[in-house]
Each structure stands twice: as structure tokens, then as C-alpha cells.
Amino acid sequence: MTRSLAEVGLSVKRLQMHHHRSANAALAPLDISIVQWDALRHLSQNPDASLHDLAQLTFQTDQSFGTLAGRLLDRGLIERVPGPGRAVRHRLTPHGEQVREAGQALLNEVLERTFRVLGPSELEIFDGFLLRLLNGTGA
Numbered sequence: 001m002t003r004s005l006a007e008v009g010l011s012v013k014r015l016q017m018h019h020h021r022s023a024n025a026a027l028a029p030l031d032i033s034i035v036q037w038d039a040l041r042h043l044s045q046n047p048d049a050s051l052h053d054l055a056q057l058t059f060q061t062d063q064s065f066g067t068l069a070g071r072l073l074d075r076g077l078i079e080r081v082p083g084p085g086r087a088v089r090h091r092l093t094p095h096g097e098q099v100r101e102a103g104q105a106l107l108n109e110v111l112e113r114t115f116r117v118l119g120p121s122e123l124e125i126f127d128g129f130l131l132r133l134l135n136g137t138g139a
Contacts, residue, residue: 019114023037027103030099030103032103035058035068036077037100037107039058039072040077040103042057042058043091044092044097044100047089051065072090073090076096077093078096079093
């Protein structure tokens, strides 16, 4: 039986939501959400990024990311640093880097639980399909 495109799309969304819920549960002992961890990850990978760039990387509006950055500042996970001109940049504090690393380990466990049903070659093929789909959409 061939599934409709709508059903396939819904399966993609269900897997995403499963990962989101599982990630939040796994990150709870660190007192951080997947959205907060993702911000830390992008700050680590893009240390000179503007707030606008970070908002785009995390699929948020500038205002939403600004609010999130304020929360991360209050918790001592990031700090503000001067940028070019009047720009303000953000970077991880040592504590923020520790939380990011600990969160990465927890998220790796979540993803391993999901993807362990695929063998290495199947995972490579699945990844190839995802990349083809993303490249075809311009995402």
C-alpha cells in the first residue's frame, strides 16, 4: 500500500515532535530546553554571529531570540561582548559551554535510540534522502 504525501509529511512531523519531546525530557536535569540548548549550540558554532543571524539559525524572530538571549544571560550561560560599531554580540560563558556539552551528550542518546533501528548503510541512505529533499526546497 502506497502512503500519500500527506501521510509521509505527517510522519516526518511526528518524528520531529518525538525528538523535541524526548530532547526536552533528556535536558530537564540540566534545567534547559531544546530551544535554549539549540541557541547555545549555534552560539558555539557561530561565535561572531549577530542576534539576527542567530534568530534565523534557530528558526525564531529577532524579538523571540532577543528574549531567549536575555534568559540565557540571566542564567549565566552567555555574555554580551562588544561587536563592530554599536553592535552587540553574544558568546558562551564557560558554564554555558559546559551545559552545551552535557546537553549534546544527552541529545546524542535520544538520537541514538531513534536511529538504532537503521543499520549504518540505511542511515547513510536516509541522510542522503533528507539532504536531497532539503536541497530541492532551498531550505
